Amino acid sequence: MIPSAIHLDAVSLTFRDGSRLFDGLTMNVAAGRCTCLLGPSGCGKSTLLRLISGAADCHLDGRLRFDPDPPASVRCAWMGQDDLLLPWFSLLDNVLLGARLRGTLDRDHTERARELIAEAGLAGYEQALPAALSGGMRQRGALLRTLLEERPIMLMDEPFSALDALTRMRLQNLSCRLTTGATVMLVTHDVMEALRMADRIIVLGGTPVAIKTQLDLAGTPPRRPGDPEIIRHYEPLLEILLSEAP
Amino acid sequence: MITARRLIIIAAGLIGLWQLVVLATKAPPYILPGPWPVLQAAIANGSTLLHHLQTTGIEMVAGLLVGTLLGTSCALVMIIAPLLRRWLLPVLVISQAVPVFALAPLLVLWLGYGMASKIAMAVLIIFFPVASSFYQGMRRTNRDLLELARIMGARPVNVLRFIVIPAALPAFASGLRVATAVAPIGAVVGEWVGSSAGLGFYMLHANARMQVDVMFAALALLSAVSLVLYFSVDYLLDKLIYWQPTQGVTHE
Secondary structure, rough: OOOEEEEEEEEEEEEEEOOOOOOEEEEOOOOEEEEEOOOOOOOOHHHHHHHHOOOOEEEEEEEEEEOOOHHHHOOOOEOOOOOOOOOOOHHHHHHHHHHHHHOOHHHHHHHHHHHHHHHOOOOOOOOOOOOOOOHHHHHHHHHHHHHHHOOEEEEEOOOOOOOOOOHHHHHHHHHHHHHOOOOEEEEEOOOOHHHHHOOOEEEEEEEEEEEEEEEEEOOOOOOOOOOOOHHHHHHHHHHHHHHOOO | OOOOHHHHHHHHHHHHHHHHHHHHHOOOOOOOHHHHHHHHHHHHOOOHHHHHHHHHHHHHHHHHHHHHHHEEEHHHHHHHHHHHHHHHHHHHHHHHOHHHHHHHHHHHHHHHOOHHHHHHHHHHHHHHHHHHHHHHHHHOHHHHHHHHHHHHHOOHHHHHHHHHHHHHHHHHHHHHHHHHHHHHHHHHHHHOOOOOOOHHHHHHHHOOOOOOOHHHHHHHHHHHHHHHHHHHHHHHHHHOOOOOOOOOOOOO
């Protein structure tokens, strides 16, 4: 799997009701790196992810390019705030959901899924139903399901926001470890999460929505909470977000 | 599921209440017989009752099976083919505006005095709650799940098989439970209108001879069979929807 770069050139979005979200937004997301989108609620972060996934129900002006450009059907993997594990499937079957839905499930997929489950510390729970797992375990399952897709782009929409602080930190570490080398676009409200996980942070805000600031972070994610890079950028980022909040 | 012990207590309570009403009203046995004379009538007419029970039982189960099959098929067609849905859904609603019991004489006329007209009657009653609940269950599949499946490049048939149908099973189960509870009505009403066998027929037969105790025995047997059918379906549905635990258990 070769990670893709994402380029938005002067993108404007118009919804069915005629409202516009972006007006000439230009953004570049580097291949093989984790880019975090930060911004106040309703600024269009999730819509941007949906646009890239091909799911947004709106009219697009401008250009959305992928480099390299794989077919749309195998371009992106998605992970949202809800784990979306199917309650009638075991953890293993949930991790294998993509291959099963495409009708391509084979022994290699199953072995890879078992390896990932063990790597995520869930060995022994392969046959457990989601109802028997904790929130953190379910979200780990969702992460593994996303990883097993082995897509050039991973889109993550506030994937850890519903978890407690410790579980969230553990999952951030796991996610960074398992997504090394992949193009990840992560939407979050949490400045600390962005600083821990991202190679680049893009802050969105204003009306119409535009890039307020973007910064490249030194070092390799996941960063420790006391990392100098986090201490240096935390307050300025928070100030920008607070000034943007309605 | 109601435990056996609770069921026995409820049955004993109802029988006790029945006996109290008999004692309090001092109603003659040809109007309201007590539990004991009814039990004696049931024992005396055991083989006849069982013979008629067999007929009614087959009509109920066959009606339930065919009604469920038709209901689920109709719901699936409406989900798979949106064009057909636009035409089928109003027909389905209009069909419920016709009083089903009023159709019983016509069904007997068209399908004869045998089991077919009673099964058809049960099917008509069962069909709608099954079709409606299954269709609504499938329609209400979590949009995010369908979006996830689309991003995964899923084949439509697999989305239906692995996501949409299982997601609709709890709603389908609710509809089927209601259908199972009303299944005996179709069979018995059909027997009242025209038949030569079945508990409904036997009740009319006993009524004409003022054998009220036999009528009550047939009614009690019908109730018992309906309960067995309901709890059997309930048990099977619980097994089918295995992921809905009655008690929440989590690790960690």
